[in-house]
Amino acid sequence: MKQRKIKFELFILMFVFMAIMGCSKSTSSDNVVSPPAEKEITALEVANLMGNGINLGNTMEAYGHVSLGVDAETSAYETLWGQPVTTKEMLTAMKEAGFDSVRIPVAWTNAIDYESGNYTIKKAYMDRVEEIVNYALDADMYVVINEHWDGGWWGMFGSATSETREKAMELYVSMWTQIAERFQDYSDKLIFESGNEELGSRLNDVDVSKDSGALTEDESYETTNKINQTFVDTIRGSGGNNSERFLLIAGYNTNIMATLDDRFQMPKDSIANRLLISVHYYDPWSYAGSEDLASWGSESEYKAQNDVLAKMTKFTDQGFGVIIGEYGALPAKDGTIKENTVDYTKNILDNSDLYGYVPMLWDTSSFFVRQDLKINDEGLAKLFKDRSLSAQSSLSDEEIKENARKSLELGIAKGKEYDTSYVGPTLNGDEKAVAWIMYNSNDSNVSYSAGDTYDPSSKTDGVVASDVEINGAGTYTISLDFTGTTEGFANSVLFSAIGITNGELLFPGYIVTIKDVTINGDPYKMTGVPYTTTDDKKTTRVNLHNPWVGSIPVEARLPEGDLSSASATVLDNQTLGEVETISVTFEYGPAK
Known part of the structure; x- marks a missing residue:
């Protein structure tokens, strides 16, 4: 029988068995059971099972600490950046749209009065994060929660004052200690992520710490490695399932090339094969990050994407699962999908299938419209549905990889056709x-x-x-x-x-x-x-x-x-x- 089908059917049988035994009720208590089968899988295998992913963006990481204080209603933070209050139906619909995993970025200092030295996370905020986590787990999705930008408090690590740097680490450790304790008995389908794009040069940010900027690039790498190691040690030293939980390590700036630098080091772990690495992909920014009309699809753009994504096999070769924690092409200013968005997205998914990565679309109701409970573009809707774990469950891993190889070749051919429309200086090998x-x-x-x-x-x-x-x-x-x-x-x-x-x-x-x-x-x-x-x-x-x-x-x-x-x-x-x-x-x- 084919390998991926075996894994998928094993999980189906496991949950059917739990239902028969009365363990699979539709309540949050289900999610504190760690299925035995998950204990046997590695970081590479869990990446396979996470399938196609999406972010619940601009929601729990919407930063209202300065404007709202730390005692506002949780919904005030959740909706601050224009998103609706998250519902169980939204997560269920995401699963039905083809997403097998969801990343929930979180701004924990929304509910921490850290300026006064009090690092306790307000109970209501923790409760709300847990509620959304349970929505996703009940929808049979893998879930990632992290500590996101969060107003730039990360810049305290780059302060010229040692006391401020020490307070930054105290806040970080306290935060993850509380999170780990709250979720200690949750199954392996809940994954903790050490940070976001701030683990790197943004440790010198001056948003909060005005005397930040003291770290050289070498020191930024050293501090990033120290924070990631502290993250692993903190989680492993807490109770329950945290001793074996899958942990996602944020790369340097979550930039692929910066993370490939030998100065970035994965942390040491007390258990083998339970670490994953997170990077983001928005290249070229002129297309992916700009709201102005832009196009993508030249042969060199296809090749550039393929080349840089292939480099992350440095980590899979060492047994670390790779998660593309954010990617996507921002819609145009009028909200429409830009030209070639489906091609751009498909090529990322093809690379992910070929190398076993987890692609997690950055979304703020730009693609999956939460009020409508569906993908707003037919081409993207079909693409994501076709890449779901269930849609590919009848294929072996090698069949999935071979399909990806063929699709990547077709992309290059399409890029060559695209190039014929360009008029201007051209290159001929190394002759010009x-x-x-x-x-x-x-x-x-x-x-x-x-x-x-x-x-x-x-x-x-x-x-x-x-x-x-x-x-x-x-x-x-x-x-x-x-x-x-x-x-x-x-x-x-x-x-x-x-x-x-x-x-x-x-x-x-x-x-x-x-x-x-x-x-x-x-x-x-x-x-x-x-x-x-x-x-x-x-x-x-x-x-x-x-x-x-x-x-x-x-x-x-x-x-x-x-x-x-x-x-x-x-x-x-x-x-x-x-x-x-x-x-x-x-x-x-x-x-x-």
Whole structure:
């Protein structure tokens, strides 16, 4: 008999047996029974059983600590960000729509007066989280609960004051001790997640701790590892089923590439094969994160998605289950599904099927409309239904993987067809070098080919780019015009760089010397000296504004060789303002 079918039918038989024995009543007490069969499965196997997932977004993590205090009605927090009060029917309908697991992000400090040193979670808030957890468990879903953004208290870990850093850990440990105690007898279908995107560089956030920012990148990695280890130790040291519960470890920034960095280390555990790793996927942000009209589907975009998701096998090869805790393409401003959303989503699900990951759609009633109790797009509705555990229960694991491989190949072919509609500079293997300006606006609503893979189709609608082919040493000008976008401008800058694709291969050692930067037609004085470097040993890069660079790389190239004044942020995003146009003129040639 086929492996996945065996597992699925085993669980069906188990629950039928429990029903016959009078153990499967439709009450929350069901969820404190830990089915014996679950004790035999590993983190990789539980990822298989979690199937296709969804987030209950903008709900229990809606942050009202500052505006509502800690004693408001729980529903006031729950509905603060525009979502309805969660009902049992909503979770049941999610299950029927094809979702076998749900992630419930939680802002626990909504109900903690931590500023006064009182770390007790208000009972009503804990009760409400438990009630929603039971809705999901009663619907036969796996459930993940975490500690989400939560107003940015995480920045206390990056405080310049040791006392504040110690208080941050005290709060974290107290919080998880209480959560672990409340849910200690719940079955393995309830999974705890150590954090969210804040475990990483956002430990330096200044939302709460104004003197934060003290951690270097290395120290941020070290602190992230320490927090994750403390999470595991805290849960394992509590009572009941927590000694064996599956635990989900938040990756560094939950960013795939940052989590793959060897500085990120999975925590040690007292029990084998019970840890999973969580990362998020919103690439390219110009498509997934922007509300402006945007398109996706070029061959390079398919390949980029496939390549980065395949890298997470570093963790599955070590026995850690992989959960894509958030992914999705944000709808357009008018609420409609953007072009190619089904293709984008399907390719993520195909990769997940191939490698055994758990994809968990980020949703705030954008796709599954909670008031209507259904998916609002027919294509997505069919896709999610077809990927449910029950829909695939008749297939073996290898059949599922083979179907995924074929579908991924079809995606690449579809991307090649998509590329024929693009008119502009093109590449032919390694024969051409093209220079362009990578750009992401500060609100992420406007972008152009941000990343070392040159993809002029990866842009916000209305952006006009003047990219140039590089034929050797000389002077070149490249530019972007944002006046044709919905807003008519880019809101300052979140990230920008000059890229020369194939530059390192065709012109090794060449240096870019910026001669002139023009913003909105006026000369712009840079705030530092830009340098030439490469991240992938293929594309030459000059950072214009890259705040994620912790230190100037030793291999950076400058005409004079003196790196003391080199900067990765020569555009000042605090004063840049509205950017309608930007152009850069530079000299390109070998080091002198």
